Amino acid sequence: MKVSELGKTYKDGEIICREGDEGKCMFVIQSGNVEVSKNLNGGEIVLRTMQKGEIFGEIALFDRMARSATVKARGEAIVLRVDKKGFFAKACKDPTLTFNILEGMSKRIRDLTHELSKYQENSEMV
Amino acid sequence: MEMSIQSDFTLNDTSRVAVIGGGPSGTLFSFFALKMAKMIDRKLNITIFDPKAFTKDGPIGCNRCGGVISEHLVQALALEGINIPPEVVQRGIDSYVLHTQRGDVYIKSPADEKRIATVYRGGGPKGIKEKEKESFDNFLLQCAIQEGATHSPLRIDGIKNGGKPVVTSGGKDVMDADLVVGAFGVNSSTWKLFEGLDMGYKKPKTTSAFITELELGREVVSENFGSAIHFFLIPKPENIKFAALIPKGRYVTLCILGKDIDQDTVTELLQSPVAKNLLPDNIMDKKFCKCFPKLTLTTATGGFGNRMVVIGDAGSTRLFKDGIGASYIMGKAAATTAVFHGVGKEHFSEHYLPVYNRMKVDNMFGRFVYGTTSAYKNIGPLTQGMVNVVRKEQQKRKESFPRLSSMLWDTFTGNATYKSIFIRGTNLWMHFKLIWEVMKGLICRTQ
Numbered sequence: 300m301k302v303s304e305l306g307k308t309y310k311d312g313e314i315i316c317r318e319g320d321e322g323k324c325m326f327v328i329q330s331g332n333v334e335v336s337k338n339l340n341g342g343e344i345v346l347r348t349m350q351k352g353e354i355f356g357e358i359a360l361f362d363r364m365a366r367s368a369t370v371k372a373r374g375e376a377i378v379l380r381v382d383k384k385g386f387f388a389k390a391c392k393d394p395t396l397t398f399n400i401l402e403g404m405s406k407r408i409r410d411l412t413h414e415l416s417k418y419q420e421n422s423e424m425v
Numbered sequence: 426m427e428m429s430i431q432s433d434f435t436l437n438d439t440s441r442v443a444v445i446g447g448g449p450s451g452t453l454f455s456f457f458a459l460k461m462a463k464m465i466d467r468k469l470n471i472t473i474f475d476p477k478a479f480t481k482d483g484p485i486g487c488n489r490c491g492g493v494i495s496e497h498l499v500q501a502l503a504l505e506g507i508n509i510p511p512e513v514v515q516r517g518i519d520s521y522v523l524h525t526q527r528g529d530v531y532i533k534s535p536a537d538e539k540r541i542a543t544v545y546r547g548g549g550p551k552g553i554k555e556k557e558k559e560s561f562d563n564f565l566l567q568c569a570i571q572e573g574a575t576h577s578p579l580r581i582d583g584i585k586n587g588g589k590p591v592v593t594s595g596g597k598d599v600m601d602a603d604l605v606v607g608a609f610g611v612n613s614s615t616w617k618l619f620e621g622l623d624m625g626y627k628k629p630k631t632t633s634a635f636i637t638e639l640e641l642g643r644e645v646v647s648e649n650f651g652s653a654i655h656f657f658l659i660p661k662p663e664n665i666k667f668a669a670l671i672p673k674g675r676y677v678t679l680c681i682l683g684k685d686i687d688q689d690t691v692t693e694l695l696q697s698p699v700a701k702n703l704l705p706d707n708i709m710d711k712k713f714c715k716c717f718p719k720l721t722l723t724t725a726t727g728g729f730g731n732r733m734v735v736i737g738d739a740g741s742t743r744l745f746k747d748g749i750g751a752s753y754i755m756g757k758a759a760a761t762t763a764v765f766h767g768v769g770k771e772h773f774s775e776h777y778l779p780v781y782n783r784m785k786v787d788n789m790f791g792r793f794v795y796g797t798t799s800a801y802k803n804i805g806p807l808t809q810g811m812v813n814v815v816r817k818e819q820q821k822r823k824e825s826f827p828r829l830s831s832m833l834w835d836t837f838t839g840n841a842t843y844k845s846i847f848i849r850g851t852n853l854w855m856h857f858k859l860i861w862e863v864m865k866g867l868i869c870r871t872q
Binding site: 301302303304305306307327329330351352354379380381382385386389392393395396398399400 | 457460461464497499500501503504505506508509511512514515516517536537538539540542558647652674754757758761783
C-alpha cells in the first residue's frame with residue numbers, strides 16, 4: 300500500500316465481506332473494482348461489479364440481518380470501512396448523511412427492476 | 426407573518442448566494458447547498474469569492490493549518506461522495522505516538538486501517554521543489570465547482586446591508602445576494618466586514634500557535650515517522666499545551682499549541698531529548714516556511730442575521746482539533762438551513778443555532794479534557810500511570826477494549842466529541858487501573 304492511500308488494500312480475489320456474516324460496517328471503494336456474488340444451489344453467481352466511489356455492505360446495517368452477498372476484490376482494490384456505531388451516531392445528528400447512500404441504493408433498486416423485467420420478458424418468450 | 430417570512434427568505438431558482446472565503450467551510454457549504462437544492466429541483470447561483478491561489482506554494486496559497494483530516498471526516502466525506510484521492514493525501518495515518526517525560530507510547534488505530542489523512546491546505550511549503558501533490562483546499566473547491574459553484578478571485582472588501590446585502594470589491598458593487606455566507610478564518614481580516622453590520626457579530630477569542638514545515642527528505646520521514654503522528658506531552662516548555670510532528674511527503678509539519686508561543690518556545694521544545702531523537706541536529710538552523718497563526722478559543726457571537734451567516738473558524742469550531750471537521754459540520758448545517766428552511770434570522774436561529782451551540786457546549790467538555798490531559802502531562806507519577814495503562818492496553822487490544830487508549834486516540838485525532846470522551850472518562854474500572862499503576866510507579870521510585 301502506498302503511503303498516500305487511505306483504507307485497506309485487498310488483493311485480487313480476497314474476500315472483503317462474506318454472505319451470512321454479521322454486518323458490523325459498510326464500505327466505500329477508494330480505488331479498483333469489487334465483485335458482488337451470491338451462493339445459489341451450491342454454485343456462485345456474480346450479481347454485479349462495483350467501482351470507485353460506490354458504497355456496499357450498507358444493507359446489513361439497515362435491516363440488521365446477515366450479509367446478503369459476498370464481496371471480493373476484482374484486481375487490487377482499496378476499500379475504506381465505516382463502522383456501524385459511528386455511522387448511526389453521525390446520522391442521528393445529521394440525517395442528510397444518508398442522502399448519498401439512499402441515492403446509491405435507489406439506483407441499485409432501479410437497476411434490479413430493469414434486470415427483473417428483462418428476465419421476465421425473456422422467460423415469457425421461452 | 427409566517428407566510429411573509431417564507432416568501433421573503435426562501436431561496437429559489439433566481440437566488441444568488443455570495444460565499445466569502447474558499448476554504449473548506451465555503452466550499453463544503455457550496456457543495457452541499459447545490460446538491461440539496463438539486464434534490465428539490467432548485468437551481469442556485471453560488472459564487473465563491475477568494476483571491477487566494479491554493480495551488481501556489483508558500484503563504485499565498487496556504488491556510489495556516491497542520492493539515493490533518495480526521496478519521497470521522499474522511500469517512501463522512503466518503504459517504505457524501507467526496508473521496509480524498511491519493512493525489513491529495515500526503516500520508517495516510519494509522520497510529521499515534523505519545524512522547525512523554527516517562528517514555529513513549531504507541532497507539533494503533535482501533536480499526537487497523539489508514540483512516541486519517543495528512544494534507545497541504547495550499548500548494549505546500551514555500552519553495553517546495555518537487556510538487557507531487559495537490560492542495561486539499563483546491564480539491565474541495567473543484568468539488569464545489571463540479572457541483573455547479575462559480576469561483577471568483579475577487580477580494581470582497583465591503584458589504585452593504587440594505588433589503589438584500591450587496592458585496593463590493595474595490596468600491597464596486599459585485600453582487601446583490603439573497604444570502605451572504607462569511608466563510609473565513611480568524612487569520613483573515615474579513616471579520617471586520619461582518620462586525621460593521623447590524624447582526625451583532627463579534628469574532629471569537631484566539632490564542633497563538635506555531636507551524637513550520639521541516640524538510641527531512643522522504644526516506645527520513647518514512648523511517649522516523651512511518652504512518653504515525655507524534656505528539657509531545659511533555660511538561661516543558663511550560664507555555665505549550667501540546668506539540669505534534671505530522672509526517673507529510675518529504676516534510677514534517679511541526680505544530681505547537683499554547684500560550685504566547687515564540688521562537689524561544691520552539692527552540693526549547695526542539696532541544697528536548699524526545700525531539701532530538703526524532704529530528705536531525707540543528708534542524709532549526711535551516712530556513713523553513715513557518716508562521717504563528719491564530720487559533721480559535723471561543724465561539725463568535727451574532728453569527729447570523731437576515732440573509733447572513735458566518736461559518737468556519739470565525740464562527741464556531743472545535744477546540745484545538747479537527748477544524749476542517751468543524752467546517753464540514755457548520756458548512757452543512759448552514760446549507761441545510763438555507764436550502765430546506767430559509768435564509769432569515771429566524772430560520773438560522775431555529776435550525777443552525779442548535780448545531781452552533783452543540784459545538785460550543787462540546788468545547789466546554791473539551792476544556793475539561795485538555796485540563797486533565799495537562800495534569801497527566803505535567804505530573805510525573807500520573808504520566809507514568811497513563812503510559813503503563815496504555816502500553817498494557819495496546820498489548821491486549823485484540824482481547825479487551827482499550828478504554829484509555831481510545832480516549833487518547835479520540836482526543837488527539839478529533840475523532841469523537843469531547844462530551845463522549847468525557848463520559849468514557851467516568852469509567853471507574855479505568856480509574857482503578859490508573860490509580861493502581863500510579864501507586865506502583867510511586868512505590869518503585871521510593872524503593
